[in-house]
Amino acid sequence: MYKKLIRPILFKFDPEEVHYFTFSMLKNFSFLAKIFLPKPVVDKRLEREVFGLKFKNPVGLAAGFDKNAVLFEELSDLGFGFIEIGTLTPKGQPGNDKKRLFRLMEDSAIINRMGFNNDGVDAAVERLKKNKNVLIGGNIGKNKVTPNEDAVNDYKICFEKLFPYVDYFVVNVSSPNTPNLRELQDKEPLTQLLGTLQQMNSEKTAPKPILLKIAPDLSDEQLLDIIDIVKETKIAGVIATNTTLSREGLSSENKSETGGLSGKPLTKRSTEVIRFLSEKSNRAFPIIGVGGIHTAKDAIEKLDAGASLIQLYTGFIYEGPELINEINKELLKRASRLPR
Numbered sequence: 001m002y003k004k005l006i007r008p009i010l011f012k013f014d015p016e017e018v019h020y021f022t023f024s025m026l027k028n029f030s031f032l033a034k035i036f037l038p039k040p041v042v043d044k045r046l047e048r049e050v051f052g053l054k055f056k057n058p059v060g061l062a063a064g065f066d067k068n069a070v071l072f073e074e075l076s077d078l079g080f081g082f083i084e085i086g087t088l089t090p091k092g093q094p095g096n097d098k099k100r101l102f103r104l105m106e107d108s109a110i111i112n113r114m115g116f117n118n119d120g121v122d123a124a125v126e127r128l129k130k131n132k133n134v135l136i137g138g139n140i141g142k143n144k145v146t147p148n149e150d151a152v153n154d155y156k157i158c159f160e161k162l163f164p165y166v167d168y169f170v171v172n173v174s175s176p177n178t179p180n181l182r183e184l185q186d187k188e189p190l191t192q193l194l195g196t197l198q199q200m201n202s203e204k205t206a207p208k209p210i211l212l213k214i215a216p217d218l219s220d221e222q223l224l225d226i227i228d229i230v231k232e233t234k235i236a237g238v239i240a241t242n243t244t245l246s247r248e249g250l251s252s253e254n255k256s257e258t259g260g261l262s263g264k265p266l267t268k269r270s271t272e273v274i275r276f277l278s279e280k281s282n283r284a285f286p287i288i289g290v291g292g293i294h295t296a297k298d299a300i301e302k303l304d305a306g307a308s309l310i311q312l313y314t315g316f317i318y319e320g321p322e323l324i325n326e327i328n329k330e331l332l333k334r335a336s337r338l339p340r
């Protein structure tokens, strides 16, 4: 239904306009989605307990789609097991100039240089107050105008304000679209940033899981550093991966646009990063696997490589909401094959 009927129409228009149009359709006519889209798969065997949280299924929506926590309820109704909002920054900011979002049709990919466009953490908090039972991840970052030396403060502000309203946190230092942000992935600033947040967290009556979201462009040596830092700061886990700066093997017209590349060209690399982290750490911490999941097979490969949960973004745009059910149905098939 989505790929045959809806996508051909949506893909005729500018990707960012389509994004806002789809949002307002889902917000105002969510009853239509309930009539026309397949019912989400619900089954006890899909439930997962990871870093102390109960997920109704392991398929989540990745950060960047519902940056401002506007649509988490409607998106959860489509069948996602959890929704990650953000990246949020302390103050609202417009992001980079348009045009900043590009489809690469022949490559089943997207390039974006949005630049953390968001309404700011306070606006998101107001919306999250109405949340009844959607499991929410809060993905946090720094404002563009904040220099890296002061970045910790921005993360602290977001952490403190969001604390009562999200189930887990994601520290995003891996977006390629905020100048110099990825430098915060270096050992020293990262240990300091995560250490500070984890200290604040430990002072709470009921601390919440903090995860680190990493780029797929890190070297093996840098990934080994990440393992050390996760262990040293005792954060709950890692999200692997964000978008890539690589442009290997692309054929679409838009391949030279600046920004982060997501979708099929990222599938293999993000799975490699998951496998590396899982093997080299001896599965010491949970990993959420994201990057180029367009089929149930892609999802299973990430789980087999060591991910405990997975997330979708570009695959959701290209394949539609049916992809969530497809993955969950495949997981159920596998579960029924396991010896009891």
Ligand SMILES: Cc1cc2nc3c(=O)[nH]c(=O)nc-3n(C[C@H](O)[C@H](O)[C@H](O)COP(=O)(O)O)c2cc1C
Pocket (backbone or CB within 6 Å): 062, 063, 064, 065, 067, 086, 087, 101, 110, 112, 114, 116, 139, 172, 175, 213, 241, 242, 243, 261, 262, 263, 264, 266, 290, 291, 292, 293, 311, 312, 313, 314, 315
């Ligand atoms: C348009 C767009 C905006 C994104 N914005 C964010 C963001 O704000 N924060 C973040 O952590 N990741 C962001 N991402 C990255 C995704 O969450 C995901 O890590 C990445 O796209 C790889 O997954 P995919 O291949 O399934 O899209 C964005 C991705 C896209 C395509």
